[in-house]
Amino acid sequence: MALIQVNYLSQALFRTVPLNVILPVDRFDADTNRYLNDPKKKYKTLYLLHGLLGNYTDWVSQTRIQKWAEEKNLAVVMPSGDNAFYFNSRTPWNDYGTFIGKELVEVTRRMFPLSDKREDTFIAGLSMGGFGALRNGIVYSDTFSYVAGLSAAVHIFEDTSEEANNGLFDNIEVASKSDKNPWVAVEDMLAKGRSIPNVYMACGTKDDLMPANIAFRDYLESKGIKVTWDEEDYGHDWDFWDSQIKKVLDWLPLEGK
Numbered sequence: 001m002a003l004i005q006v007n008y009l010s011q012a013l014f015r016t017v018p019l020n021v022i023l024p025v026d027r028f029d030a031d032t033n034r035y036l037n038d039p040k041k042k043y044k045t046l047y048l049l050h051g052l053l054g055n056y057t058d059w060v061s062q063t064r065i066q067k068w069a070e071e072k073n074l075a076v077v078m079p080s081g082d083n084a085f086y087f088n089s090r091t092p093w094n095d096y097g098t099f100i101g102k103e104l105v106e107v108t109r110r111m112f113p114l115s116d117k118r119e120d121t122f123i124a125g126l127s128m129g130g131f132g133a134l135r136n137g138i139v140y141s142d143t144f145s146y147v148a149g150l151s152a153a154v155h156i157f158e159d160t161s162e163e164a165n166n167g168l169f170d171n172i173e174v175a176s177k178s179d180k181n182p183w184v185a186v187e188d189m190l191a192k193g194r195s196i197p198n199v200y201m202a203c204g205t206k207d208d209l210m211p212a213n214i215a216f217r218d219y220l221e222s223k224g225i226k227v228t229w230d231e232e233d234y235g236h237d238w239d240f241w242d243s244q245i246k247k248v249l250d251w252l253p254l255e256g257k
Helices: 058-062 065-072 096-111 128-139 182-191 210-222 238-251
Strands: 002-010 015-023 027-029 034-036 045-049 075-079 121-126 146-150 198-204 227-232
Touching: 002 096, 015 058, 015 065, 015 096, 045 096, 045 128, 058 065, 058 075, 058 238, 065 075, 065 238, 075 096, 096 128, 121 128, 121 238, 128 146, 128 182, 128 198, 146 238, 182 210, 198 210, 198 238, 210 227, 227 238
Parallel strands: 045 075, 045 121, 121 146, 146 198, 198 227
Antiparallel strands: 002 015, 015 075, 027 034
């Protein structure tokens, strides 16, 4: 297992960006006392997004994702999304939706032995990253086959007041009617007949975002999209996300199930 820090020049963001990449190469098998290495193997990949105020180091420092990814023979790509909610910003050189849904996938597939198959490509995240995973998993549903949103911040378009813009929008009401809004993105996906991803959602019962997550889950199901749902007795915290990322990996079609 390798944990790799990458810095590369992003075209979508027009600057050098950092990533952490977990790559399950040269695994040691204690039963046979040898390293396992298949030079022809293309790894299934999870693109894993952090929350507000976080960065590309959060998942590795706060959870056991590295251990569990190794057990599942899964590559994990963890970018920095700043506080941009993972969609294209109103300001130049901040095309985070294009970065996450297109460029990052293409670049990491060139850098590492990652599968280019939709059925092997997944996206997940927490809070702001949960929103980003759901939104981009839907917008780029021809790329991602499995999508997981944990404590997803799907409530951000509910308040259309000027104070709610938070620098993300020229006009939040206009943005709420675009595919920046995952509710609208679902309608676009279905109208265009694009592939429908498998969806996992979870939220803590003590989390203020629970009503918004339940509402989005129910909306997806009303559109005929099956959602695997889970909830636990937690708030908006790392204890919950550490527990849930293990459940997400168990839900994904991975080795060692």
